[in-house]
Amino acid sequence: MPVDEPARLAALHDAGVLDTAPEEDFDDIALLASEICGTPMGLVSLVDSDRQWFKAKVGLEIAEVPRDLSFCSHAINGHDLLEVPDATTDARFADNPYVQQGLRFYAGAPVVLDGTYSVGTVCVVDLEPRELTEAQRRALRSLARHAAVQLELRRYARHAGEIADRMRQLDRMKDSFLATVSHELRTPLSTIRGYLEMLLEGDFDGETSHRFLSVMARNSDRLLRLIDELLLVARLTDEAMELDITELDLADLTHQVTTGCRALAEHKNVQLRDRTQAPVPARGDAKRLTQALNHLVVNAIKFTGEGGQIIVGASADGEPEMTITDNGVGISSEDLPHVFDRFYRCASADLMAVQGPGLGLAIVKSIIEAHHGSVHLSSEPGVGTTVRLTLSSR
The missing domain is CATH 1.10.287.130 (Signal transduction histidine kinase, dimerisation/phosphotransfer (DHp) domain)
Structure with missing residues (x-):
């Protein structure tokens, strides 16, 4: 096993070639290796964590073999060509099932990415013992370098495409x-x-x-x-959000926010209820938490139709928590993963002509995470939305 195996596998997977369809460029390399070396089989192989997969093959039908039976898994331990003139006389391979079935000769030149990671080989195989000439060895090494260039070109092209997509x-x-x-x-x-x-x-x-x-x-x-x-x-x-942490009562905070938002709710003929009864002690920045809760309550009012209901509460079952539940329009499954993204506006916001640049929920998330807490939002179109703000008890 190569000493840099995790990085080697990362480089191999980053090439994005495993299990792809045959390509003429690699097929030509396997064919040239076979013809130049005079062997019935020529291969471009890539050694994965538990298998040797053939990107191109001449004279062989199977697509892969187990890594523990692979000759190439030995070749990738360095950058030098590995040549086995007669596998039956080599202690590393004599009991290999493929040798027992007739394989005799192997030569593989490592395919090296970034000048460091041997991710596979260009190799040739024969059923008769033999030795390559020096010219054939040079050609095999050259073909391995060519295979590495092909892999790197594909990696660069894919990365360039991803960058272009991100820029768009x-x-x-x-x-x-x-x-x-x-x-x-x-x-x-x-x-x-x-x-x-x-x-x-x-x-x-x-x-x-x-x-x-x-x-x-x-x-x-x-x-x-x-x-x-x-x-x-x-x-x-x-920079990180600066907080003025003090002891506070979430019950008092929810009461203040619901009182302040009640006029807006009544204007829309929406019932706004505060169900918190007992004190809910917590530690936090009262101003920032009020800002977060106020935004969520106002948001709920905006997206709840006439005659609807919004329930705000706080509890201390486990960690301190505030909950806002409405029976408004809800959020679609397409919008749900993006609601906390900056400047994201749901389709329902445009449909209902709700104002705002799409920053509120991103700010709420930042405020709660600055308190080492978490925001959980669940919603169903036509049923309503529930948002839970959980604070850390530490």
């Missing part, structure tokens, strides 16, 4: 981000500007002017929230 994905994310943030900024700014122009150009009574100013104030608050979220996400990208 980043471009799509960038375009989506710019479009979302542009919309989120322009909408309230346009509203504020429109009402300002009407106030400046018109002669309105006090009540109408006050109503205009109230609309402008709400849109200003919306802008400030967006900017705060963008700044927070930018800070989280560069």
Whole structure:
């Protein structure tokens, strides 16, 4: 077994060639090896953890053999060609079943990736004892180097494709981000500007002017929230979240959040209930945890239809935990894996015209993980959503 076996296997698997279809480039190498060396069998073999698999083969029908019966598993222990003139007289191979069935001669030149890892061989096999000439040995080594180049070219091409895919994905994310943030900024700014122009150009009574100013104030608050979220996400990208950890009561925190959100719930004719009764002691940053819970409750209100219900609770069965359950529109199975991604907006958000750049749940996750806790979200379309925020008890 090579001393660098884990790294060798990693290099082999990274080449991405195991169990692929035949390719002319490798078939030519096996054919040339057989013809140059004058043997009935020529192979391009790759030695996996428990098998020797043939990427190309001439004069052989089987696709692989067990590694413990493989001659090539000996050849990959170095970078030099391994030649066995007569296997019946070699203690390493004399009792090998293939030798007992007639195999006599073997010569294999290692296929070396990155100048380090012998992942397989270009080898030739015969049923008669023989020895290669020096020219044949040079040719076999050259063919092994050619096989290594072919493997590396395929690896580089695959990696280049993956990088291109990631760049295209980043471009799509960038375009989506710019479009979302542009919309989120322009909408309230346009509203504020429109009402300002009407106030400046018109002669309105006090009540109408006050109503205009109230609309402008709400849109200003919306802008400030967006900017705060963008700044927070930018800070989280560069550094860990700073927390002001104190002893607190999650029951009191849930009560404050539900009280603060009740007016919004009543406006949508949604019932908002706080089911926490007993104190729930915990350690955490009250401001950040309030921010996380408030976002989830407001989110639940936005995605719960008229006549719906939202239940907020806290408990200390095991580790401290807060739960938000609604019977709203729910989240599709396609959206569910991405809801905590930054700038991701579910299809239902666009359908219901819910505002926001798609940062809230990412921020909630960051806040809870900064507390060494976890966020668990389960949802079913048309049934509702449950979010559990579990804090570490340490």
